Ligand SMILES: NC(=O)c1ccc[n+]([C@@H]2O[C@H](COP(=O)([O-])OP(=O)(O)OC[C@H]3O[C@@H](n4cnc5c(N)ncnc54)[C@H](O)[C@@H]3O)[C@@H](O)[C@H]2O)c1
Ligand SMILES: N[C@H](CO)Cc1c[nH]c[nH+]1
């Protein structure tokens with residue numbers, strides 16, 4: 109645990125340490141990822157093969173998953189898993205369909221000037237599905253369902269090959285989601301291939317999905333060449349507690365996030381020192397016998413428990429802008445009124461993050477490392493463009509002509525002014 113302290117006693121360095129969570133030293137990562145991007149851009153499939161051998165230990169001839177591989181995947185996945193993926197699909201689809209239904213085209217009409225916004229999907233989306241320290245068939249659902257609901261024509265998935273057999277449940281989830289193509293390819297090289305295109309991998313218009321530091325850095329570096337969703341790196345949770353909070357639940361939820369990655373981070377804020385001590389002891393005790401203990405112990409090092417007034421807890425949470433925020437206080441809806449920055453918010457004692465990770469319907473691809481200050485999680489809107497439209501009658505043009513020509517001439521752009529004047533002669 110990096111910090112266990114009263115909020116009032118935190119110095120600037122300690123606050124910064126909490127806000128920085130797991131910030132990896134980018135001096136080491138940037139050159140590695142930069143080289144990967146350059147190599148893939150220049151050498152395409154041959155570079156992809158080289159990196160897949162180097163980082164995933166797999167010799168690969170064909171990146172594209174075949175029909176036969178999908179059939180084999182179904183044979184190897186428990187029918188209960190298939191059913192659960194289908195049920196989760198239903199809930200996630202329903203939630204995202206509601207997002208689409210609430211996205212409206214609209215128009216304004218004023219003095220012969222009609223303006224408005226229309227809605228159009230992005231045409232090609234690449235969905236990155238992680239597969240390093242854990243498998244993420246659920247991320248197939250979370251990335252491809254909103255794309256499909258938005259009306260994206262071509263939705264492709266890439267995920268690390270994980271041995272020659274691939275990750276069966278990821279393939280099954282992709283089939284359930286009617287993904288157009290699936291590729292056995294992970295890491296920064298997968299992001300590069302989707303950004304630039306190779307002999308095997310199509311260039312896309314937007315790349316979305318979570319991933320480790322290599323994947324997230326690659327996404328940031330190809331931004332501009334393609335659209336990206338936002339940085340969705342190592343998982344994090346901040347839990348706001350008070351005297352009423354059940355400490356067992358806090359410990360469980362802490363571990364559920366920590367098990368994702370040694371770089372995952374968890375912050376607990378609570379209203380008294382006694383409660384903070386109780387929570388700390390319970391977390392340490394629970395971690396002792398936890399599965400995936402090795403990862404959890406490392407993630408604990410990126411974590412903090414702090415205590416102060418409820419207002420201070422809320423302020424700290426807003427400043428931290430967590431990927432997931434759990435409010436396990438007496439009146440969570442009251443606290444919610446003051447929350448400004450969080451990727452996804454879980455209220456009360458019976459809404460642990462894993463329900464949103466898998467099946468309640470909300471999306472689990474969420475901004476990390478403070479990006480919830482400026483981004484929302486993945487949604488149908490991520491895959492939607494909103495071109496503006498205008499149409500003017502002659503009278504409409506007349507009514508606005510003076511304003512337009514005056515500003516155009518003030519900018520020295522006389523031909524802009526003429527485009528108006530020439531029509532009204
Ligand atoms: N924020 C979100 O919405 C969200 C959702 C789900 C998961 N996650 C996070 O996604 C991450 C998944 O990470 P992961 O590692 O399990 O899977 P991953 O697929 O992101 O990364 C695995 C790939 O990383 C590459 N790689 C590994 N070591 C490398 C090295 N030394 N140099 C270059 N490339 C290397 C390999 O190519 C490998 O295929 C976790 O941090 C998890 O917390 C975030
Ligand atoms: N908690 C992760 C987002 O940080 C999402 C996830 C997928 N599977 C399990 N959990």
Ligand SMILES: [Zn+2]
Nearest residue numbers: 343364365465
């Ligand atoms: Zn999770």
